[in-house]
Amino acid sequence: MQITEHPVLDKKFNEEVIFYFNNQSLKAKKGQTVAAALMANSIRKLGASRKLNKARGVFCANGRCTSCFVTINGLEHVLSCTTLVEEGMRVSSNESDPDVRGESNGN
Numbered sequence: 817m818q819i820t821e822h823p824v825l826d827k828k829f830n831e832e833v834i835f836y837f838n839n840q841s842l843k844a845k846k847g848q849t850v851a852a853a854l855m856a857n858s859i860r861k862l863g864a865s866r867k868l869n870k871a872r873g874v875f876c877a878n879g880r881c882t883s884c885f886v887t888i889n890g891l892e893h894v895l896s897c898t899t900l901v902e903e904g905m906r907v908s909s910n911e912s913d914p915d916v917r918g919e920s921n922g923n
Protein backbone atom coordinates (compact mmCIF):
# COMPACT_ATOMS: atom_id res chain seq x y z
CA MET A 817 0.00 0.00 0.00
CA GLN A 818 1.22 3.47 -0.73
CA ILE A 819 -0.24 6.95 -0.69
CA THR A 820 -0.77 8.19 -4.23
CA GLU A 821 -2.54 11.48 -3.52
CA HIS A 822 -1.88 13.93 -0.73
CA PRO A 823 -1.64 17.72 -0.60
CA VAL A 824 2.11 17.62 0.23
CA LEU A 825 3.00 15.14 -2.52
CA ASP A 826 4.58 16.73 -5.55
CA LYS A 827 3.49 15.61 -9.00
CA LYS A 828 6.89 13.89 -9.46
CA PHE A 829 5.71 10.95 -7.34
CA ASN A 830 3.26 10.03 -10.07
CA GLU A 831 5.95 9.35 -12.65
CA GLU A 832 6.77 5.67 -12.92
CA VAL A 833 10.21 4.08 -13.25
CA ILE A 834 11.27 0.46 -13.73
CA PHE A 835 14.02 -1.03 -11.59
CA TYR A 836 15.18 -4.55 -10.77
CA PHE A 837 15.47 -6.41 -7.48
CA ASN A 838 17.29 -9.73 -7.67
CA ASN A 839 16.70 -9.61 -11.45
CA GLN A 840 12.93 -9.16 -11.02
CA SER A 841 11.46 -6.17 -12.86
CA LEU A 842 9.49 -3.87 -10.54
CA LYS A 843 7.66 -0.56 -10.84
CA ALA A 844 8.35 2.40 -8.56
CA LYS A 845 7.38 6.03 -8.30
CA LYS A 846 10.08 8.51 -9.26
CA GLY A 847 11.29 10.17 -6.07
CA GLN A 848 10.73 7.14 -3.83
CA THR A 849 13.58 5.64 -1.88
CA VAL A 850 14.66 2.16 -2.88
CA ALA A 851 13.34 0.83 0.45
CA ALA A 852 9.93 2.45 -0.07
CA ALA A 853 9.76 1.11 -3.62
CA LEU A 854 10.59 -2.40 -2.43
CA MET A 855 8.03 -2.21 0.35
CA ALA A 856 5.42 -0.96 -2.14
CA ASN A 857 6.16 -4.13 -4.11
CA SER A 858 5.63 -6.27 -0.97
CA ILE A 859 9.35 -7.01 -0.57
CA ARG A 860 10.35 -6.87 3.09
CA LYS A 861 13.49 -9.03 3.23
CA LEU A 862 16.49 -7.05 1.98
CA GLY A 863 19.18 -9.44 3.14
CA ALA A 864 20.30 -11.70 5.97
CA SER A 865 22.27 -11.15 9.14
CA ARG A 866 25.78 -12.56 9.10
CA LYS A 867 25.81 -14.41 12.40
CA LEU A 868 22.27 -15.79 12.71
CA ASN A 869 21.26 -15.64 9.03
CA LYS A 870 18.02 -13.88 10.00
CA ALA A 871 16.06 -11.66 7.62
CA ARG A 872 17.03 -7.99 7.56
CA GLY A 873 14.88 -5.15 6.34
CA VAL A 874 13.84 -1.58 7.02
CA PHE A 875 14.09 -0.70 10.70
CA CYS A 876 14.73 3.02 11.30
CA ALA A 877 14.05 4.28 7.75
CA ASN A 878 16.31 7.29 8.28
CA GLY A 879 19.85 6.06 7.63
CA ARG A 880 20.87 5.24 11.18
CA CYS A 881 20.70 1.49 11.71
CA THR A 882 22.20 -0.06 8.50
CA SER A 883 19.55 -2.78 8.56
CA CYS A 884 18.45 -1.96 5.02
CA PHE A 885 21.76 -2.57 3.20
CA VAL A 886 21.40 -3.70 -0.41
CA THR A 887 23.69 -3.85 -3.40
CA ILE A 888 22.90 -1.17 -6.00
CA ASN A 889 24.45 -1.27 -9.46
CA GLY A 890 27.27 -3.45 -8.09
CA LEU A 891 28.04 -1.25 -5.08
CA GLU A 892 27.59 -3.27 -1.88
CA HIS A 893 26.14 -2.08 1.40
CA VAL A 894 24.14 0.89 0.20
CA LEU A 895 21.41 2.21 2.50
CA SER A 896 18.17 1.60 0.62
CA CYS A 897 16.19 3.89 2.93
CA THR A 898 18.17 6.98 1.92
CA THR A 899 18.83 6.20 -1.76
CA LEU A 900 16.34 7.29 -4.41
CA VAL A 901 15.27 4.72 -6.95
CA GLU A 902 16.28 5.40 -10.56
CA GLU A 903 15.20 4.06 -13.93
CA GLY A 904 16.97 0.78 -14.73
CA MET A 905 18.63 0.57 -11.30
CA ARG A 906 19.86 -2.94 -10.43
CA VAL A 907 19.27 -3.77 -6.77
CA SER A 908 20.07 -7.05 -5.07
CA SER A 909 19.78 -8.28 -1.52
CA ASN A 910 22.80 -8.13 0.79
CA GLU A 911 23.57 -11.45 2.39
CA SER A 912 26.51 -10.34 4.53
CA ASP A 913 27.68 -7.50 6.71
CA PRO A 914 30.49 -5.18 5.59
CA ASP A 915 34.00 -6.53 6.13
CA VAL A 916 35.15 -3.95 8.68
CA ARG A 917 38.03 -6.09 9.99
CA GLY A 918 39.25 -7.52 6.70
CA GLU A 919 42.11 -6.61 4.42
CA SER A 920 40.09 -3.94 2.67
CA ASN A 921 40.12 -1.97 5.94
CA GLY A 922 43.91 -2.18 6.36
CA ASN A 923 43.84 -4.68 9.25
Ligand code: FES
Pocket residue numbers: 873874875876877878879880881882883884885895896897898
Ligand atom coordinates in the same frame (compact mmCIF):
# COMPACT_ATOMS: atom_id res chain seq x y z
S1 FES B 1 16.43 1.29 7.76
FE1 FES B 1 17.90 1.94 9.18
S2 FES B 1 19.49 2.72 7.92
FE2 FES B 1 17.94 2.16 6.51
